[in-house]
Amino acid sequence: xxxxxxxxxxxxxxxxxxxxxxxxxxxxxxxxxxxxxxxxxxxxxxxxxxxxxxxxxxxxxxxxxxxxxxxxxxxxxxxxxxxxxxxxxxxxxxxxxxxxxxxxxxxxxxxxxxxxxxxxxxxxxxxxxxxxxxxxxxxxxxxxxxxxxxxxxxxxxxxxxxxxxxxxxxxxxxxxxxxxxxxxxxxxxxxxxxxxxxxxxxxxxxxxxxxxxxxxxxxxxxxxxxxxxxxxxxxxxxxxxxxxxxxxxxxxxxxxxxxxxxxxxxxxxxxxxxxxxxxxxxxxxxxxxxxxxxxxxxxxxxxxxxxxxxxx
Amino acid sequence: xxxxxxxxxxxxxxxxxxxxxxxxxxxxxxxxxxxxxxxxxxxxxxxxxxxxxxxxxxxxxxxxxxxxxxxxxxxxxxxxxxxxxxxxxxxxxxxxxxxxxxxxxxxxxxxxxxxxxxxxxxxxxxxxxxxxxxxxxxxxxxxxxxxxxxxxxxxxxxxxxxxxxxxxxxxxxxxxxxxxxxxxxxxxxxxxxxxxxxxxxxxxxxxxxxxxxxxxxxxxxxxxxxxxxxxxxxxxxxxxxxxxxxxxxxxxxxxxxxxxxxxxxxxxxxxxxxxxxxxxxxxxxxxxxxxxxxxxxxxxxxxxxxxxxxxxxxxxxxxxxxxxxxxxxxxxxxxxxxxxxxxxxxxxxxxxxxxxxxxxxxxxxxxxxxxxxxxxxxxxxxxxxxxxxxxxxxxxxxxxxxxxxxxxxxxxxxxxxxxxxxxxxxxxxxxxxxxxxxxxxxxxxxxxxxxxxxxxxxxxxxxxxxxxxxxxxxxxxxxxxxxxxxxxxxxxxxxxxxxxxxxxxxxxxxx
Numbered sequence: 001x002x003x004x005x006x007x008x009x010x011x012x013x014x015x016x017x018x019x020x021x022x023x024x025x026x027x028x029x030x031x032x033x034x035x036x037x038x039x040x041x042x043x044x045x046x047x048x049x050x051x052x053x054x055x056x057x058x059x060x061x062x063x064x065x066x067x068x069x070x071x072x073x074x075x076x077x078x079x080x081x082x083x084x085x086x087x088x089x090x091x092x093x094x095x096x097x098x099x100x101x102x103x104x105x106x107x108x109x110x111x112x113x114x115x116x117x118x119x120x121x122x123x124x125x126x127x128x129x130x131x132x133x134x135x136x137x138x139x140x141x142x143x144x145x146x147x148x149x150x151x152x153x154x155x156x157x158x159x160x161x162x163x164x165x166x167x168x169x170x171x172x173x174x175x176x177x178x179x180x181x182x183x184x185x186x187x188x189x190x191x192x193x194x195x196x197x198x199x200x201x202x203x204x205x206x207x208x209x210x211x212x213x214x215x216x217x218x219x220x221x222x223x224x225x226x227x228x229x230x231x232x233x234x235x236x237x238x239x240x241x242x243x244x245x246x247x248x249x250x251x252x253x254x255x256x257x258x259x260x261x262x263x264x265x266x267x268x269x270x271x272x273x274x275x276x277x278x279x280x281x282x283x284x285x286x287x288x289x290x291x292x293x294x295x296x297x298x299x300x301x302x303x304x305x306x307x308x309x310x311x312x
Numbered sequence: 313x314x315x316x317x318x319x320x321x322x323x324x325x326x327x328x329x330x331x332x333x334x335x336x337x338x339x340x341x342x343x344x345x346x347x348x349x350x351x352x353x354x355x356x357x358x359x360x361x362x363x364x365x366x367x368x369x370x371x372x373x374x375x376x377x378x379x380x381x382x383x384x385x386x387x388x389x390x391x392x393x394x395x396x397x398x399x400x401x402x403x404x405x406x407x408x409x410x411x412x413x414x415x416x417x418x419x420x421x422x423x424x425x426x427x428x429x430x431x432x433x434x435x436x437x438x439x440x441x442x443x444x445x446x447x448x449x450x451x452x453x454x455x456x457x458x459x460x461x462x463x464x465x466x467x468x469x470x471x472x473x474x475x476x477x478x479x480x481x482x483x484x485x486x487x488x489x490x491x492x493x494x495x496x497x498x499x500x501x502x503x504x505x506x507x508x509x510x511x512x513x514x515x516x517x518x519x520x521x522x523x524x525x526x527x528x529x530x531x532x533x534x535x536x537x538x539x540x541x542x543x544x545x546x547x548x549x550x551x552x553x554x555x556x557x558x559x560x561x562x563x564x565x566x567x568x569x570x571x572x573x574x575x576x577x578x579x580x581x582x583x584x585x586x587x588x589x590x591x592x593x594x595x596x597x598x599x600x601x602x603x604x605x606x607x608x609x610x611x612x613x614x615x616x617x618x619x620x621x622x623x624x625x626x627x628x629x630x631x632x633x634x635x636x637x638x639x640x641x642x643x644x645x646x647x648x649x650x651x652x653x654x655x656x657x658x659x660x661x662x663x664x665x666x667x668x669x670x671x672x673x674x675x676x677x678x679x680x681x682x683x684x685x686x687x688x689x690x691x692x693x694x695x696x697x698x699x700x701x702x703x704x705x706x707x708x709x710x711x712x713x714x715x716x717x718x719x720x721x722x723x724x725x726x727x728x729x730x731x732x733x734x735x736x737x738x739x740x741x742x743x744x745x746x747x748x749x750x751x752x753x754x755x756x757x758x759x760x761x762x763x764x765x766x767x768x769x770x771x772x773x774x775x776x777x778x779x780x781x782x783x784x785x786x787x788x789x790x791x792x793x794x795x796x797x798x799x800x801x802x803x804x805x806x807x808x809x810x811x812x813x814x815x816x817x818x819x820x821x822x823x
Contacts, residue, residue, distance in 0.1 A: 088358055098503055154534055161542040169539045170530055171505065257532045261504030265531070272675050274705040 005302060012295045019287040020077070024070050026280045035062045037086075037276075077284075083277040092281045095266060100285065102172060103255075103262035106181055107247050111240060113186035114193055119236070121190070122197025123224060129202060137194065144191030149250050153184045153257045170259035181258045185250035189243050196239050200232040234301045241297035244290060343823050344523040346804075348816075349536045351550040354507040354527040356498055359432060359487045368471035369814045370527065372509060373492030376403055376422065376453075377469045383628055383729035383811055385465050389417065389475055389493060390453070395766075398460040399443070403468075405451045409516045411477035412497045419447030425476045426455075432487065436472050439733075440464070460764040462771070466730035471814060495520050495819050505529060521822040533677060540565065540799060546823060547800040547807075552677065553612035559799050567799045570809035571616055573623035574794035576682050578670070578718040580787055583749025585714040587666065592650040594786040597668075597718075598636045599643040600693045601686055606791055610681035614797060618790035621782055626811075628729045630775035632783035636790070640693065659694045667696040671711065672720040673704045682791060683720045711747045719747075720791070724813055731775055732763045739787065750787040 028034055035057035039048045048056070057063050061072065076083075082092040125134040157180060161169040171177050204210070205228055213223045251264030263282060270278035354366045367373040378388035390403040409417040423445045430437045441461050446454040457464060467473070477491040490498050495517065496509035506528045511520050528545060530536040537555045540548045551559070551567075559565045580588040580597075588594050603617030619636045622629035644654070652659045652666055659666040668690065672683040680701055687697040702710070711719050723734060736759050737743050741751040758778035765771040782788075796813045806820045 088355070090358070095503075154538070157535065157538055161544075162538060165542065168544060169542050170532070170535045171528070173505070257535050259505075259530045259532070259535065272703050274703060 005299065008295065008298055012291050015291050016288060019284065019291070020074060021070070023280050023284045023287075024073055026283060027276050028066070035060070038062075082281040082284075085278050086275045087273050087278075092278055095278070096263075096281055096285065099261055099263050099266045102260060103251060103264065106178065106185065106251060106255075106260065106262055107244070109178060109182040110185035110189065110247055110250070111243070113182055114189040114243070115240065117186065117190040118193035119197055121194040122201060123229070125194070125198040126201035126205060127220070127224065129198075134198075137198075141191035141195050144187045147188075149184055149188060149253045150257060152188075153180070153254055156180050156183060157257075170257070172260050177258075177260075181254045181260050184254050185247055188250055189246055192246070193236075193240065193243065197232070197236060200235050201228055204228040204232050234305045237297055237301055237304075241294050244293045248286060248290075343803075345526065346522050346524070346547060346818060346821065346823065347526045347528055347545040349528050349530045349539050349545040349548045351531065351533070351536065353504065353529040353531075356490055356501045356507050357488075359429075364433075364474060365471040365814055366507075366527075367474050367490050367492065369816050370496060370507075370509060370525070371494040371816070371819070372490045372496050372498050373474035373476060374494050375469050375471070375474050376405075377465045379469050379729050379810075379812055379815070381808065381810060383626060385469060385729065388469070389422070390468075393465050395462075396454075398764075399457045401455045401457070401461075401464050402448070403453045403455070405453060406516060407451065409493050410514045411479075411493050412491050412512055412514075413477055413479045414514075415477055415479070417475070417493055418450045419453040420450075421477065422453050422475055423447050424478060426473065428476065428481060428485065429473065431485070433472060439467055439470065439472065441467075462766045463728075463730045463732040463763045466728040467733070470728050470733075496525060499524075518819065520819045522818065525818060537799075540801070543801070546804060547798065549798050550677075551797050551799055553614040556614050556797055556799075557612060564802055565799050566802050566804065566807075567797065568807065568809050569614070569795050569797045570811060571623060571625065572724070572794050572796045572811050572813045573626055573629055574722065574724040574796070574813060575618060575621065575623070575790055576615075576678070576720065576722050576792040576794065577618070578686065578720050578789040578791060579711075579748050580750070580789070581711075581714060581717050581719075581748060582751075582787055583714045586717045587668070588717050589749075590650050591785060592646040593666070594789075596643040596646040596650070597690070597695070598786055598789050599639040599646070600695070601689050601789060601791070602638050603791055605689060606682060606685045610685040611678060611792065615795050616793040618793045621779060621788070621790055622731070623793040626729075628731065630731055630772065630779050632779035633776065634780075634783055636783075643693070654694055657694050658696070665696045666694075667698065668717040669698045669700065669715070670718045670720065671700045671702065671707045671716045673707045674701045675704060676722060679720060679722070686720065686789075686791060708747070714749060718789070722794070724794075729812075731778075732759070735759045735775075735778060736763065739782070748787055750785070752781055752785055755781040755785075 033053065036048060036053045038060075039053055039056045061069065064072075080093050082096060084090060085092050085095065088095075121137050125137050128134055157169050160167040160180060167176050167179050201224070205224070210223060210228060213227055214220075218226070248264065251262055252268055253264075254260065255262040255265035256268060263285060266278065267282040267286075269275075270282060354370070356366065356372070368375060375388045376390040377385045377393070380386045387406070389406055389409060391406050392404040394402055396402050403422075405417065405419060405422065411417060411421075415421070426440075426442070426445055430440065430442060440455075441457045441459065441464070443456045443458045446456070448454050455464065475493065476487075477493075480487060480489060480491045482488050493516065495512055495515040497512040499508040499510045501507045506526050508524065508526050510524050511522065513519065528539075530539055530545075533550065533552045533555075536545075536548050537551060537559070539545045540559075556567055556569070560567045578597075580586070580594050582589055582594070588597075603619060607613060607615045607617050616623065620631060622631065624631065647654075647659055647666070652661045654660070670683060670687055672679045674680050683699060683701070687699050690697055700707075700710070700716075707719060710716050723738065737745050739746060739748075739750065739755065740759055741753075741756050755778055758774050758781065762771060762774045762778065765774060794813075796809055796811075798809065800807060801823070803823045805822050808817070810817050
């Protein structure tokens with residue numbers, strides 16, 4: 001098992017390497033002369049002359065071979081140096097530390113909330129397939145999946161902030177601020193997730209051992225909770241890991257609407273400002289966290305279910 | 313109804329299940345604190361983005377010269393100014409002014425600040441045209457220009473020239489935080505969230521009624537207005553046109569609207585890569601677009617149709633002797649002259665329909681709407697259009713390469729109450745921002761001369777000449793004069809929009 005896990009981690013490392021090369025290339029491939037653009041950003045947008053550019057390129061090793069520059073960049077990166085923003089001229093790491101924490105908080109809260117909604121709903125639907133509950137839940141799931149987040153966010157804000165006055169319309173800092181953004185992302189994920197739980201549970205419930213359990217005289221709810229659910233858990237976990245992309249997708253819009261200072265909004269702002277170093281940092285972070293989340297899920301499943309240790 | 317509320321309550325209770333409901337700061341502002349929702353983040357710890365405008369508009373820092381509500385220069389930190397020779401200006405400074413850190417304002421301090429600004433912001437050097445700055449006596453500052461420069465007092469009302477105390481910079485001369493002489497003292501900045509200023513009791517002018525102002529950053533237009541309606545903020549900027557209508561009808565809110573001479577316009581590519589290098593087509597386009605329809609259709613009526621370059625009604629703004637007008641017959645004869653023929657309702661030449669590539673950018677909400685409206689009106693008149701929406705930078709790349717026919721942009725020419733800033737920086741053939749490949753030696757000469765002349769007949773005649781050239785040679789199509797709109801709760805008293813659009817002036821405001 002240890003060697004399999006090692007192999008899985010090696011794969012992740014190779015992926016991370018590829019991501020880092022792309023990230024490095026991202027800046028070098030932007031239109032125009034790299035040294036000139038960097039220098040121009042530092043000079044508040046005025047065009048430097050050729051001598052200044054040459055001197056700057058020389059001082060900062062921008063004429064060295066690319067592999068050498070890549071290694072130097074990687075070393076800086078490992079020390080948290082992501083370069084300076086073109087816009088604020090501040091180290092990007094300052095923004096990243098603030099925003100990454102906020103985004104992770106939102107992601108974790110959303111995922112937990114999504115699971116809390118999706119699992120009971122999925123169980124209920126699988127328990128009474130074809131019933132009215134199942135059909136209504138199915139409809140809600142489809143709506144949850146297909147309703148655009150920007151519109152849905154505004155509806156929630158209208159209800160909870162304006163009509164009821166319970167929650168703030170935006171900002172961050174207290175738990176109340178987290179409720180609406182979490183709810184929006186969580187429900188969009190919960191729709192797919194509950195369908196997945198329902199599907200795999202139905203399949204599980206048709207297996208012979210369930211009949212045995214019934215024959216033993218176990219109550220239906222006990223059968224589901226004690227036997228069927230633990231067996232579909234690894235699948236649900238993997239699927240939840242894959243929903244990370246959807247969660248991030250949701251963040252880009254939700255963070256802007258609710259003035260939540262996360263990575264999603266940072267990416268949008270950086271793209272609009274064409275802040276290349278910031279775009280690069282976002283790209284690296286998002287790609288890396290996607291890889292890490294899925295690796296973590298795999299490890300969790302391996303620890304949880306001895307059978308899958310052979311597979312991964 | 314009750315059922316719906318119950319349903320909402322149940323839904324919310326479910327959602328809140330996993331959170332401990334902590335008190336949040338909605339409805340928190342007391343009657344001595346004003347909370348403002350802004351579209352841009354107010355960046356108090358950086359001089360560069362947005363050209364230090366926040367320091368001036370929030371009045372943490374003062375300029376030597378200020379603009380009154382008619383955009384006429386009035387005393388700021390300087391109480392009087394005069395020209396002692398064609399290239400030398402003397403400014404008499406206000407007595408007994410202290411900075412927020414307790415140090416005194418004198419000529420040395422102003423000299424230090426202006427020199428610092430010029431060193432840190434290359435743009436300022438161009439703007440101010442400074443050869444040297446001298447402290448003649450503790451309260452007299454002398455500025456020598458590289459050429460005779462009548463517009464200097466106006467330029468010294470620009471936000472970029474605000475006066476910083478020495479303690480605004482660290483030992484290495486880098487900017488740390490704004491320490492100024494204004495009625496509001498910088499208190500706290502929470503990144504991506506808000507900037508807080510408090511009343512400065514040592515202020516040289518009349519003391520403000522409020523004690524604290526919070527500038528809260530709410531980037532989304534809908535959410536920002538919603539925050540006002542939910543009572544979380546007292547004042548909101550950059551409203552959507554549709555919200556303007558709705559809030560105007562609601563007694564709980566006040567909507568303030570004031571025409572400015574901020575202009576939305578289509579900048580023509582007069583270079584060889586565009587059909588618009590032919591002046592007849594530029595004039596024809598100007599005669600084909602009904603600006604009234606753009607204002608009504610794209611902006612819900614929030615704006616004034618622009619048939620001229622500077623909005624009418626500002627003393628400082630020169631006007632051409634004629635205005636554009638909707639005149640399809642004139643346009644038809646111009647296009648026929650230019651070799652086009654109208655067949656099947658399309659203007660054709662050599663088997664090709666007259667087609668304009670129109671670019672704009674979408675970060676400013678109203679740009680796409682105005683651009684689409686203009687394109688639709690041109691289509692109706694038989695001119696085909698290809699619209700490209702980009703980021704500001706993306707659009708600029710294409711524009712610099714000359715790969716466009718029209719770029720729809722916005723400009724606020726009234727920041728200093730003098731025509732020089734816009735005319736020189738946008739249309740002069742040597743201007744850094746002139747990407748239109750439009751050159752006119754007579755125009756250059758008029759603008760170069762205008763900035764050296766004092767107010768009077770000669771100055772007026774010179775600028776009228778420049779405006780007539782703009783009208784005749786038509787390097788742009790003016791579309792809409794901006795109406796500046798903000799809204800507040802109805803509790804707010806004594807707020808007036810400053811026509812510069814970049815000056816809040818909350819000194820007299822109370823709630």
